[in-house]
Amino acid sequence: MTRKSKNSFFKIFCWLSVSACFGTLIFLFGVIFLNGIPAISLDFITSRSSNFGSEGGILYQIVGSILIVLVAALLSFPLAIGTAIFKSEYLNNRKWKKLSNVLIFGLNGIPSVVFGIFGLILFVNILGFGISWFVGSIILAVMMLPTITLTTFQSINSIPVIYRESSLALGLNKWQTITKVLLPQSFSGAITGLFIGLARAIGETAPIMFIATAFSGVDLPSGIREPVSTLPTHILALAQQATNPAALQNAWGASFVLILLVMLFSTTALVIRKRQLSHQRL
Amino acid sequence: MKLLLLTILSTIVLGCASKETINIGGSTTVLPVISNAAESYRALNPDIRIIVNAGGSGVGINQVGENKLDIGMTSRSITDTEKQKYPNVDFNVISIGRDAVVPVVSSEIYDAGITALTLQQIGDIYAGKISNWSELGGPDQDILCVDKETSRGTRHVFMKAVLGDKEAPAPGADLVLGSNNEEQTALSQSNSAIGMLSNAWLNDDVKGLNILMDDGSKIEPTLANIINGTFPITRDLLIVTNGTPTGNIKAFIEYILSDEGQRIVEQSGYVRIK
Amino acid sequence: MFALNNNIGKSYVVFSTFISTMIIFLILILLLINSWDAISFSGIELFSLEWAPYQNKYGILSMLYGTLIVTFTALVLSIPLGIATSIFTAEILPYKYRFIVKSLLELLAGIPSIIYGLIGVAFFSIWVQDIFQLQTGRTLLTAGILLSIMVLPTIITLADDALTNIPHKYREASKGLGLYDYEVIKSTLLPIAKSNIIGAILLALGRALGETMAVMLVIGSIDKIPSPIYNLLTSGQTVTSKLGREISETAFGSVHFSALIFMGFVLLLVVICFTLIAQYFSNKTERLYD
Numbered sequence: 147m148t149r150k151s152k153n154s155f156f157k158i159f160c161w162l163s164v165s166a167c168f169g170t171l172i173f174l175f176g177v178i179f180l181n182g183i184p185a186i187s188l189d190f191i192t193s194r195s196s197n198f199g200s201e202g203g204i205l206y207q208i209v210g211s212i213l214i215v216l217v218a219a220l221l222s223f224p225l226a227i228g229t230a231i232f233k234s235e236y237l238n239n240r241k242w243k244k245l246s247n248v249l250i251f252g253l254n255g256i257p258s259v260v261f262g263i264f265g266l267i268l269f270v271n272i273l274g275f276g277i278s279w280f281v282g283s284i285i286l287a288v289m290m291l292p293t294i295t296l297t298t299f300q301s302i303n304s305i306p307v308i309y310r311e312s313s314l315a316l317g318l319n320k321w322q323t324i325t326k327v328l329l330p331q332s333f334s335g336a337i338t339g340l341f342i343g344l345a346r347a348i349g350e351t352a353p354i355m356f357i358a359t360a361f362s363g364v365d366l367p368s369g370i371r372e373p374v375s376t377l378p379t380h381i382l383a384l385a386q387q388a389t390n391p392a393a394l395q396n397a398w399g400a401s402f403v404l405i406l407l408v409m410l411f412s413t414t415a416l417v418i419r420k421r422q423l424s425h426q427r428l
Numbered sequence: 429m430k431l432l433l434l435t436i437l438s439t440i441v442l443g444c445a446s447k448e449t450i451n452i453g454g455s456t457t458v459l460p461v462i463s464n465a466a467e468s469y470r471a472l473n474p475d476i477r478i479i480v481n482a483g484g485s486g487v488g489i490n491q492v493g494e495n496k497l498d499i500g501m502t503s504r505s506i507t508d509t510e511k512q513k514y515p516n517v518d519f520n521v522i523s524i525g526r527d528a529v530v531p532v533v534s535s536e537i538y539d540a541g542i543t544a545l546t547l548q549q550i551g552d553i554y555a556g557k558i559s560n561w562s563e564l565g566g567p568d569q570d571i572l573c574v575d576k577e578t579s580r581g582t583r584h585v586f587m588k589a590v591l592g593d594k595e596a597p598a599p600g601a602d603l604v605l606g607s608n609n610e611e612q613t614a615l616s617q618s619n620s621a622i623g624m625l626s627n628a629w630l631n632d633d634v635k636g637l638n639i640l641m642d643d644g645s646k647i648e649p650t651l652a653n654i655i656n657g658t659f660p661i662t663r664d665l666l667i668v669t670n671g672t673p674t675g676n677i678k679a680f681i682e683y684i685l686s687d688e689g690q691r692i693v694e695q696s697g698y699v700r701i702k
Numbered sequence: 703m704f705a706l707n708n709n710i711g712k713s714y715v716v717f718s719t720f721i722s723t724m725i726i727f728l729i730l731i732l733l734l735i736n737s738w739d740a741i742s743f744s745g746i747e748l749f750s751l752e753w754a755p756y757q758n759k760y761g762i763l764s765m766l767y768g769t770l771i772v773t774f775t776a777l778v779l780s781i782p783l784g785i786a787t788s789i790f791t792a793e794i795l796p797y798k799y800r801f802i803v804k805s806l807l808e809l810l811a812g813i814p815s816i817i818y819g820l821i822g823v824a825f826f827s828i829w830v831q832d833i834f835q836l837q838t839g840r841t842l843l844t845a846g847i848l849l850s851i852m853v854l855p856t857i858i859t860l861a862d863d864a865l866t867n868i869p870h871k872y873r874e875a876s877k878g879l880g881l882y883d884y885e886v887i888k889s890t891l892l893p894i895a896k897s898n899i900i901g902a903i904l905l906a907l908g909r910a911l912g913e914t915m916a917v918m919l920v921i922g923s924i925d926k927i928p929s930p931i932y933n934l935l936t937s938g939q940t941v942t943s944k945l946g947r948e949i950s951e952t953a954f955g956s957v958h959f960s961a962l963i964f965m966g967f968v969l970l971l972v973v974i975c976f977t978l979i980a981q982y983f984s985n986k987t988e989r990l991y992d
Contacts, residue, residue, distance in 0.1 A: 149882055156884035160794060163786035167858070170851055171810050177821060228718025236715060248981055249723040255905070255977035256729065257912025259945050260970050263963060264729045267736055271954045276496055291722055321711035349814025352914040352942075356950045360453075360479045372449065373479060378816045378915075383482070385820045385919055386610040389617065389633070393609075394824065401817045408812050416805070486951040494954065513953050572837035577923075578756060579951045595756040603838055603937050604923040606947060617828065618837050 182402025185395045191403065201392065204400050209366065210374030211407070214279055214358065215347045218286035219340055225287075226294035227336055231324055233295075234302040254292035258352040261285050265357045279367050279374040282358025286350065290343030294336065301335025301422075302328055334422040341415035345408045351378035377404045448676050453481035454488020454501030455581045456607035457626040458665045460696045461525060462501055465684050468692065476676055482607060486579025492668050493517045498677050500668040503527075503581030503626070504594070518671045523664040524684050525693040525701050528627045529585045530636040530649040530661070536619040538635035542566040546640045547660065551590035553622060556600030561620060574614055574623035575601035581663075582608065586624040589661040627654070628697025654699050665698060726974075733967040739960035748964060753925040755952075760961035762968070764925045768842065768938040769969070772917060773910040775846025775934060776853060781903060783850075784857030789887055791858070792865035804859070811855035818916040822848045827920050834935055840922035843934040848916045853906035860902030864895035901984030908976045911969065914942040923947060941969045 147155075193203035229250075237243050262285070269281040305328055313323040360373035361383055367374055377400050384397035452462055459482055466478035483491075488500030493514035506519050531550050533542060542564060552558045553573055562568040575598045576583040584594040591598075605611045608629050615621045616633035623634075627649050630636045636649040639660055653659040673681055683689050690700035740748060740760060750761030791803055826847060827839030834843075868891055876886040892899070922937020925944070945966055952959040 149885065153882040153884040156887075157794075160786045160790045163783045164790045166783060167787050167854060170854075171806060174810070174813060174821065174851075177825065178817065225718045225721055228715040229722040232715035232719040236712070246719070246723060248978065249726055251981055252974055252977050253722070253726050255908045255912070255973055256726070257914065257942060257969060257973060259912070259914040259942050260729065260733070260966050260973075263945060263949060263966050264732060266949065267732055267954075267963070268728075288725055291725075295722060319708050321708040324711065345812055349812075349816065351814070351816045352946060355946070360451075360481045368449075368477075373481075378814060381816050381820055382915065382919075385816070385823050386607055387613060388820075388823045389613045390609070397820055401820055404814060404817065408814065409809070412808065412812050416808075483950050490951065490953050513956060570837060577947065577951065597754055597757075601924065602922075603840060604925070613823075614838060614840070617831070617839070620837055 178398065178401055178405055181395070181398035182405075185399030186402060190396075190399055201396075204377065204380060204396070204403065206366070207375045207377045207380045207400065208403060208407075210279065210359070211348055211376040211378070211404075213367075213374060214282050214354065214376060215286060215344050217280070217283040218290060218347055219344055221283060222287035222290045222294060222343065223336070223340060226291050226339070227298055227329075229291075229295045230298035230302055230336070231329075233299050235320070235324060235328075250292045250295055253288070254296075258289070258350055261289055262353040262356060265353060270357050276371050277357060277360070277373045278371045279358050280370040282354040282374070285353045285357065286347045289350065289353065290340075290347050293343040293346065294339035297339030297342065298332060298336040301332030305331055334418050338415045338419045338422070341411045341418065345411035345415070348407055348411065349378055349404060351382055355379050355382065377407075448475060449477045449479060450499065450677055450680055451479050451481075451497045452499040452501060452667075453483055453491055453497050454668075455485040455503040455665075456482050456609065457485075457503040457527065457582060457628075458501035458524070458667070460628070461665070461693050461698065462499075462667075462684070464692050464696065465680075465689050468688070469680055469683050473679075476680070478680065484577060484579055484606065485581030485584070486577075489519070489668060492519070492670055495670065498669065499673075499681070502666050502668055503663060504584040505666075506668070507584075507594075520669045520672055521666050522669075522681060522685075523666055523701050525665040525690070526654055526662055526699040527665055527697075528649050528654045528659050528662045529582050529589070529624055530627050530630065531586070531590075531639075532615060532623050532625045532630065532634050532636050534615055534619050534621045535633050535635050537561060537566055537569075537622075538637075540567045542637070543635075544638040544640040544646045546642075547590050549640075550622070550637075551592075554587075554591060554596075554598040554600050556598075559600065567620070569620040571600075572603065572618050572621040573598070573601050574603045574605060574611060574621050576611065576624065577604060577606050580606070582624055582626060585661060585663045626698075627651075651699055664701070665693075730967075730970065733963055733970060737960055737964035737967050739955075739957050740964045741960075743957050744961070748961065751927065755958045755961075758957070760957070760964075762941070762961070762965045764927050765939050765941045765944050765965060766968070767927050768921070768940040769911060769942070771934070771938070772842055772845045772849060772921070772940055773907060775843065776849035776910045777903065777907060779847065779850035780854045780857055780906065784854050784906075785861055785899065787854075788858045788861035788865060792862045793883070793887060793891075804862075807855045807859055811859070815852065815913060815915040818848050818852055819919040822916055822920040830935075836935055838922065838937065840920050840937050841935050842921065842928070842938045844920045845917045845938075845940070846934065848920060849910045849913055852913060852916065853910050856906045856909060857902050860905065861895070861899050864898030864902070865891060867898075868894050897983045901980045901982075904976050904980030904983060908973050908980065911973050911976070912942060914946045918943040918946045941965050 190203040192205050194205055233246055237246060265281055265285040269275045270277065275281050309327055310323055313327045354376060358373055359376055359379040381397050381400050384393045387393040463480050466480055470476065470478060485502035485504050488502045489506055489510050491497040492500035549564060553571055558564065559571055560568065561571055587596045588594040603614060605614055608626055611623050611625055612629045612634055615623045627636065638646040638648045640646055647653055647659050649659055654662050669677065693700050744760050748760055749763050751763050752759045752761045753764060795803060822844060827844050830841060830844045831839030872890050873886055876890045917940050921940060921943050923939050923943060924937040925939045928936045928938060945962060949962055952962060
């Protein structure tokens with residue numbers, strides 16, 4: 147084969163790959179949108195589910211999902227920011243920096259079902275919380291931690307040294323430098339990470355399916371030790387009835403709503419990141 | 429954003445201050461009855477919250493044993509191993525209905541002529557001794573043998589009848605599924621499958637086999653045959669509590685056993701207990 | 703006053719970091735402790751082929767094999783596709799379209815796994831069933847295909863980053879020597895980006911190993927190694943799928959539960975190993991001849 151033909155083959159292969167990927171993307175979104183939109187109605191979003199989920203709507207699933215991830219964000223945010231600040235301002239040794247990187251990336255890669263069984267052992271059994279939505283939030287908070295930490299760290303780290311030096315020269319101590327100079331500038335980076343984490347957390351099924359959720363009869367939880375219904379676990383239950391057209395349609399509807407929420411969080415993160423990039427300082 | 433958060437949190441705190449909750453979970457066979465009963469009961473008693481979960485008979489018994497559920501649903505009896513696991517728990521079993529575990533085949537197989545099999549033949553399929561429908565007089569197709577997770581009540585009852593041991597392994601199985609719903613889905617997606625379902629899940633794609641008895645008679649899986657006891661694989665649908673039920677739990681159980689509750693049992697496709 | 707604030711602040715960040723970094727050890731230790739029952743009960747038999755809790759047999763080998771083969775299939779499908787696509791986006795795609803393409807990729811990466819599972823049950827398993835004339839579409843192959851789609855964005859994004867980070871002068875120098883685009887990429891760019899691309903692949907591997915929902919719905923849950931061993935068109939079982947299906951059925955503290963936790967522990971160790979190796983590769987940049 148001549149060099150030229152090898153080149154052409156290669157280019158064709160690249161174009162084919164891209165088409166395959168693009169085609170897959172279109173297929174996936176097409177399926178979700180085309181099947182999901184007919185299933186959505188105002189009624190669907192505002193009524194409770196019934197009869198195995200094949201009838202009724204998904205109101206409490208939406209509420210449950212949002213509740214769990216918002217509380218998870220509340221729990222995770224301060225810890226993530228603290229860790230990011232520590233990594234960026236207090237850790238000076240190369241070895242420690244690498245170690246902390248390894249540990250945080252390690253946490254990021256842990257399979258979601260392992261988080262689930264961890265939560266089951268520690269919170270549901272040893273600490274005796276039982277099936278509780280709050281435990282679900284804790285576990286999701288742990289899962290979101292690396293994401294938020296990393297983006298916040300990148301933000302803080304990219305602030306030029308001169309800001310720290312000027313601040314110290316003006317007589318501010320370290321903590322004041324952090325809170326009054328560094329954090330305000332890196333806050334949007336932290337928020338970006340938060341929304342990316344939220345987008346990931348709201349779609350998670352495995353960590354919460356045996357520690358925080360119930361299938362029916364759930365409305366707003368009235369305490370910490372209660373389960374909730376969430377969109378992903380609802381879709382799971384419906385997916386197991388795939389030949390029941392009513393259930394399948396509701397599954398698509400729920401998937402569509404879930405994807406909308408995920409996209410909402412992701413685009414917010416994107417918008418914040420773009421705004422931050424255009425506010426370049428110095 | 430903060431406002432949204434505040435609203436949600438306050439709704440939780442204020443909105444549903446103290447609702448009595450009954451936690452129920454377990455067998456997917458009993459689930460439709462309890463789910464529907466819970467919905468009608470809630471209409472009569474809006475202060476009571478009834479949370480229902482699936483998971484299978486094993487989960488139902490398990491969680492009652494660990495005091496995580498108030499009522500467990502099970503479609504089989506509690507095994508000795510389970511009783512030993514929870515020596516401090518007094519498993520109180522109440523029967524709320526009856527149904528049959530029916531060996532089911534894909535509609536194409538049924539239409540091709542296989543409408544009745546002996547329990548022995550069915551057992552042989554699951555034991556791996558028969559693997560093609562032609563060996564039973566049907567079309568030349570591999571049998572897709574659909575099994576269930578080992579703790580499921582439906583499986584216990586089925587295996588006891590066809591293989592003699594409720595915990596028998598099934599070397600001939602090709603697929604292992606969970607709930608009645610999932611099994612029904614897989615059976616309708618295939619055209620040469622055999623599986624086990626509660627009689628309430630039979631439909632056009634999933635046909636119940638008649639059981640060929642030793643004397644040559646064919647018993648159909650109809651409600652009449654369940655009531656008069658001639659269908660060989662029948663069972664009670666049970667709910668389990670830890671000790672004698674009291675208060676709200678007792679009231680709900682009495683509702684299920686009442687005429688209205690038993691009507692719900694029948695509407696779900698089962699046989700009432702009284 | 704300010705000193706106090708400083709100290710409170712310092713304790714806060716130290717505390718946060720402590721929690722963030724120690725959680726991973728807590729998880730490992732907790733899982734190990736809970737596996738102990740099974741380890742002392744079955745010992746080396748934990749790695750046998752038969753999983754039959756009612757007969758006290760807890761062999762996890764079939765699940766491990768299922769995980770490996772499904773992941774392998776996913777990588778075989780996604781690596782060539784992913785790298786070729788990343789070459790496209792990095793080298794061939796005009797600059798003005800990059801933002802849209804990258805956003806689309808992020809969109810693809812953001813689809814929750816349960817939705818992949820739903821699409822798998824509703825579409826892919828039926829297609830596999832029809833194309834290969836099988837009795838059921840719930841096979842190792844179906845799971846592998848789903849996983850390959852799920853890890854594709856990871857490979858594409860990271861490989862694309864790796865390629866775009868290479869300064870232009872390398873391309874220009876190669877072209878100046880008369881090489882075709884293909885040869886520029888193959889002989890100049892890919893070797894430089896090699897470590898990062900391997901890192902990307904390992905990261906994708908880690909993700910595929912740990913995926914639960916999509917696999918659980920389409921794999922068929924048969925605890926057996928297929929015969930012959932390379933037959934992807936039968937059902938099987940992975941560690942994640944088994945955990946997802948059986949953990950709520952077992953009593954906390956029983957040997958059955960412990961055996962399941964042991965499986966999760968083994969999986970965790972494997973994933974952590976791959977993540978560490980991926981870290982090593984991603985940080986190792988080839989010498990750029992400056």
